[in-house]
Amino acid sequence: MGYIQGEGRQQSSLFPPTLEELVPEDHLVRVIEAYVARLDLQALGFSKAEPLKTGRPGYDPADLLKLYLYGYFQRIRSSRRLEAECQRNVEVMWLLGRLAPDFKTIADFRKDNSAAFQATCRTFVQFCRQVGLISGQLVAIDGSKFQAVASQRKHLSLTKLKRQQAKLEAQIARYLAELDEADRSEAAEVVDRSAVKAALQQLESRHADNLTAQALMEVQGLEQFVVGESEARMMRTHQGARVAYNVQNAVDGEHGLIVHHAVTQDGSDNQQLEPMAKAAQAILAQEELTVTADAGYSNGEQFQACDDAGITAYVPENRGINNKGDDTPLFDRSAFSYDVENDQYQCPAGQWLSLKQVNGLQRIYALRGDCTACPLKSRCTKAKRRHVTRHVHEAAFERMHQRMQVHPEMMVRRRSIVEHPFGNLKQWILGNGRFLLRQLQGARTEMALAVNAYNLKRAINVMGARRLIELLG
Structure with missing residues (x-):
């Protein structure tokens, strides 16, 4: 057959x-x-x-x-x-x-047309909101690093330049020592002086370029710089350090559509909760909004700002643990009871710690004397006296802690909502998760197109192409 x-x-x-x-x-x-x-x-x-x-x-x-x-x-x-x-x-x-x-x-x-692509992306989100694809009941926020066009080899930092400077100076000193040794031993026929001088001249030129780069970065107040893509930053990723941008997504919990996105230069998510939540709230045109994010977004100041804006956030606290340096835990802040009326802490031994100083957003409390005679000192501190810090927005941290205790399932919901879009954006749309266009504007252009394509795909999967065409018409 x-x-x-x-x-x-x-x-x-x-x-x-x-x-x-x-x-x-x-x-x-x-x-x-x-x-x-x-x-x-x-x-x-x-x-x-x-x-x-x-x-x-x-x-x-x-x-x-x-x-x-x-x-x-x-x-x-x-x-x-x-x-x-x-x-x-x-x-x-x-x-x-x-x-x-x-x-x-x-x-x-x-x-x-960078700005126009971003406006087009917002327009489709508004359409999805109108036809009921976006409910606005719960929004999950997360960030992920997307590689920039520039490679890791193009990254400069003051620390890296100083290391290179030390190596160059050592090489220059070695070549000079070789020339001096050749002069003393009169072994000119053994050492090729012209080759050594050429290599020495090249090293001195690289050393001068290194010093110039350091001086320029210090004058501009830069800690790092990427040659060819100055707006990219070195960031930690799952594959190690990469030159990248931090992409933030606010995803609706109904059908996993991206409500708002942003491309930032911040290496961490610590400052992104408030701007992302407020942007999502504005796009959804809601007076109240519920958002969830992981512990990387823990920030007392932004917790308070969200509460003031009518945004109920569910974010695990990410705060330091007091220990001896050998992972042996000492009394945590929770072991000290706070007296709101007198603004002071009582330690487990019954002594009172009063306000000593305010350092930025931290209020520092300490005992008036020292803790030398305290029987609990070995379990409390290795210093002469114990200090306890209280965040200016400690009340916001406490409210967040109570919310997370009541609704621990929020972290499971966060994962199921927000990690799927990032997987699609990196593997399905952007292929290798790397931008093609340079600088922040180029990255924002590409991300707007990618998010628009992702939302379009989700809408087709949920409603079907025929129904979506009818609604668009």
Whole structure:
């Protein structure tokens, strides 16, 4: 029995198929077509949204936007690859009406419309809110590091430069010692003086460049700098230290749609709870909001700010533990009872610790005398007297602790909501989780397109393409 045979290449057809016949009614490109058709590109800020009256006609921004949305949906981000898709991909031919812009036109459109892409992403979130895909009952916040274009080798820091300076000075000293030894022993025929001098000159040039780089960084107050991508930062990731950006996501708990995202230069999440929660609250237009995040977002000042804004946060506390240095625990702060009226602490031995000083957001309490005669000293402190710190927003920490005690399941819900979108963004849309565009603006442009593609995919999975096309129409 033979194989299934294809149609002969020379076989003629009385009625050749049209592009319309080749694209199913519930195909992705029809969703993108309906979505872009409802957008006011001029209001969103796209360049050339109004055609010029003179000169050669340009490409409609709507067509290029469709191309990028399709590309990011299909993990095709390169402008050269998108150019090739226009000439060979039937789906793209249907979407663009057989237009085939060159890669430079495609790349320039992405470069020139960063703010417009971000506005488009927010517009789709508002649409999802209107059709009930986003409930706003619970929002989970998390951050993840995405690699920048620049490599780790391009990263400079004052610490690294000083280490290099010491190595260069040692090498220079070794070459000078070799020349001196050659002069003393009159063994010039053994040592190639011209080669040594050339190497010495090269080392001295590198040493001068090193000192110049250090001086420039100190004048500008920089602790680190990435050559070729000055806005990227060295950050700790699961794969070790990488030049990266910290991407923050606020994800709705109903269907896992991303309500708000931000690309930051902060290496940690400690300062991101308040801005992300307030941004999500503004987008959802709610007076009250419930958010959850992991212990990396623990920040008393921001806990208080969220409470003041009507945002109920569920975040595990991340505070230091008092120990002897050998992991033997000493009396924790919780062993000391606080007297609110007199603003003082009572220790386990019954002594009172009064306010000694205020250091930033920390209030420091200590005993008036010392703890030498206290029978509990070995279990309390190794210093002469015990100090207890109280955060200015300690009450906010206590409220957070009580909330987490009542609802410990919030951490399980947080994981199930927010980690799925990051997995999709890194592996499905951005491929290797690395940006193609340089600097903060480029990273924000790419992330806006990636988030828009992710939200579009989620909406299709939840509602179905046909229903979504109806609602977009």
